[in-house]
Amino acid sequence: MKWPLFVACILGLGISARAEAQDADRTTLEKGRYLATASDCAACHSIHGKPEYSGGVSFSLPMGKIYSTNITPDPEHGIGRYTETQFGQALRQGIRRDGSTLYPAMPFPSYARMTDSDIHALFVYFRNGVQAVHVSAPKNEIPWPLSIRWPLTFWRWAFAPTPHHAIARTAGEFTDPQLARGAYLVEGPAHCGACHSPRAITMQEKALTAHDGSLYLAGGAMVDGWTPPSLRQENRAGLGRWSEDDIVSFLKTGRAGTGSVFGSMTSAVLHGTQKLTDDDLHAIAHYLKSLPAADRTQTPWMYDPTVTDQLHKADLSPRGARIYVDHCAACHRTDGRGYPDVFPPLAGNPVMMQDDPASLVHIVQKGASLPAMATAPSSITMPAFSPGLTDQQIADVVTFIRHAWGNNASAVSAEDVRTLSKNMPPPEMADGTLSLN
Numbered sequence: 105m106k107w108p109l110f111v112a113c114i115l116g117l118g119i120s121a122r123a124e125a126q127d128a129d130r131t132t133l134e135k136g137r138y139l140a141t142a143s144d145c146a147a148c149h150s151i152h153g154k155p156e157y158s159g160g161v162s163f164s165l166p167m168g169k170i171y172s173t174n175i176t177p178d179p180e181h182g183i184g185r186y187t188e189t190q191f192g193q194a195l196r197q198g199i200r201r202d203g204s205t206l207y208p209a210m211p212f213p214s215y216a217r218m219t220d221s222d223i224h225a226l227f228v229y230f231r232n233g234v235q236a237v238h239v240s241a242p243k244n245e246i247p248w249p250l251s252i253r254w255p256l257t258f259w260r261w262a263f264a265p266t267p268h269h270a271i272a273r274t275a276g277e278f279t280d281p282q283l284a285r286g287a288y289l290v291e292g293p294a295h296c297g298a299c300h301s302p303r304a305i306t307m308q309e310k311a312l313t314a315h316d317g318s319l320y321l322a323g324g325a326m327v328d329g330w331t332p333p334s335l336r337q338e339n340r341a342g343l344g345r346w347s348e349d350d351i352v353s354f355l356k357t358g359r360a361g362t363g364s365v366f367g368s369m370t371s372a373v374l375h376g377t378q379k380l381t382d383d384d385l386h387a388i389a390h391y392l393k394s395l396p397a398a399d400r401t402q403t404p405w406m407y408d409p410t411v412t413d414q415l416h417k418a419d420l421s422p423r424g425a426r427i428y429v430d431h432c433a434a435c436h437r438t439d440g441r442g443y444p445d446v447f448p449p450l451a452g453n454p455v456m457m458q459d460d461p462a463s464l465v466h467i468v469q470k471g472a473s474l475p476a477m478a479t480a481p482s483s484i485t486m487p488a489f490s491p492g493l494t495d496q497q498i499a500d501v502v503t504f505i506r507h508a509w510g511n512n513a514s515a516v517s518a519e520d521v522r523t524l525s526k527n528m529p530p531p532e533m534a535d536g537t538l539s540l541n
């Protein structure tokens with residue numbers, strides 16, 4: 105080989121090796137960006153109108169208010185001084201760089217399941233793909249001595265899983281790769297159980313994985329005035345009658361023939377699930393469909409036309425029927441079936457049949473907006489009915505929709521409405537728009 109040609113070849117090899125390394129970095133960074141979306145870091149660390157990931161989202165805990173931190177690469181106020189090991193410890197074990205324990209508002213018991221290679225990709229993204237922002241988050245408002253963090257360490261020892269055990273538990277036992285992927289996303293990065301699983305009095309989730317038993321994703325406690333329903337296969341108040349495609353459509357567009365997204369779930373869809381690949385959404389749906397009902401006593405829901413016939417004959421004797429006809433039927437229709445992909449059905453919709461009526465009272469009082477999504481560009485709104493309707497009228501119309509068309513949930517009293525109203529968050533948080541981007 106002639107010298108110039110040889111040198112050119114070596115140079116060429118060098119350049120292509122460097123280009124390959126850059127491609128690899130780029131691929132890792134993009135993988136990290138995707139995982140940050142799947143993990144919904146923005147829902148808690150970004151505020152609409154403020155720089156991305158600069159923190160400051162507030163969380164009301166029983167002992168006071170805390171704020172999420174700045175997780176941009178700023179060395180002073182952000183996580184610029186975190187090493188990859190420290191970053192992994194914060195995410196999977198809830199241990200801050202100074203060694204103290206984080207409040208479990210940061211969902212480290214779920215993130216414990218994340219693999220080393222996913223943690224690496226997230227680190228690369230937060231180090232190189234996020235703009236550093238030089239602002240500090242507000243100081244937590246927890247009075248001394250409750251502000252002392254060491255008791256949190258005991259909580260962590262008692263309740264938070266160790267990563268290698270957690271990873272093995274979620275990855276093991278699934279031979280079907282689609283189920284394994286779904287389990288990984290739901291139990292790990294997407295931390296669906298943080299809202300949808302019941303918690304014990306000491307605040308830990310009663311079950312962190314499908315293997316922990318049927319309380320996993322069996323429905324969570326009310327947060328910010330919204331009660332997350334069961335994601336298991338109950339026929340009435342769970343996902344028993346939702347097909348895999350219904351679940352995929354709900355997570356991708358916020359809309360499905362079976363119900364639409366509202367309350368604190370809106371942010372999870374807007375920041376998170378609508379941006380996932382179809383393969384990942386199908387994996388999630390496939391996994392959720394594999395979780396047997398926790399409550400096996402629910403009789404199958406069947407459409408019952410009795411009330412529809414009454415309304416068509418202008419018989420308004422059922423409790424709340426008149427209010428429904430005057431205020432709701434224009435959109436949700438007298439037959440309760442709504443208009444597909446625009447106004448959700450109330451007939452057979454699982455949220456109507458949850459034991460806890462909080463979400464229903466809340467949405468009727470405050471209304472809701474279904475925001476535009478990437479693949480569903482129009483935004484539609486349900487009006488607020490408070491103060492237009494009295495507590496008694498709201499109780500009556502909510503009772504009506506919980507009883508009509510084959511729905512069979514308990515009645516709601518004016519007293520229930522008053523009690524629930526006291527637990528509602530301030531208006532700016534009412535529809536989860538606080539942290540929408």
Ligand code: HEC
Nearest residue numbers: 143144145148171172173175194200201206207209210211
């Ligand atoms: C459900 C809300 C929530 C989600 C989701 C969430 N965080 Fe957090 N995170 C918090 C809160 C609240 C804190 C502060 C806790 C405290 O002060 O003890 C925090 C703290 C942290 C810290 C510690 C920073 C420091 O030194 O104080 C890091 C690092 C972090 N989060 C990274 C992430 C990343 C990366 C993601 C996504 C993979 C994420 N968080 C998702 C709520 C959340």
Ligand code: HEC
Nearest residue numbers: 294296299330331332333363365366367368369372454455
């Ligand atoms: C911040 C709390 C929160 C998180 C995190 C969350 N959800 Fe939800 N979810 C809710 C609430 C509240 C509702 C009830 C409102 C509604 O139906 O949109 C809900 C409703 C749903 C529904 C509709 C159920 C029905 O019967 O109408 C599905 C499906 C769902 N969530 C799936 C998921 C999945 C999958 C994840 C994880 C990727 C997840 N959720 C994470 C709070 C949450």
Ligand code: HEC
Nearest residue numbers: 363364365366431432435447448472473474484485486501
């Ligand atoms: C102008 C049309 C309109 C009227 C009138 C209306 N709604 Fe709605 N409703 C909507 C829209 C749009 C949604 C979806 C909101 C979202 O997903 O954020 C919705 C959602 C709901 C939901 C949650 C179901 C789900 O799966 O999203 C309930 C419950 C509900 N409405 C009850 C009522 C009741 C009761 C009344 C009368 C007091 C009423 N609505 C009046 C448009 C309307």
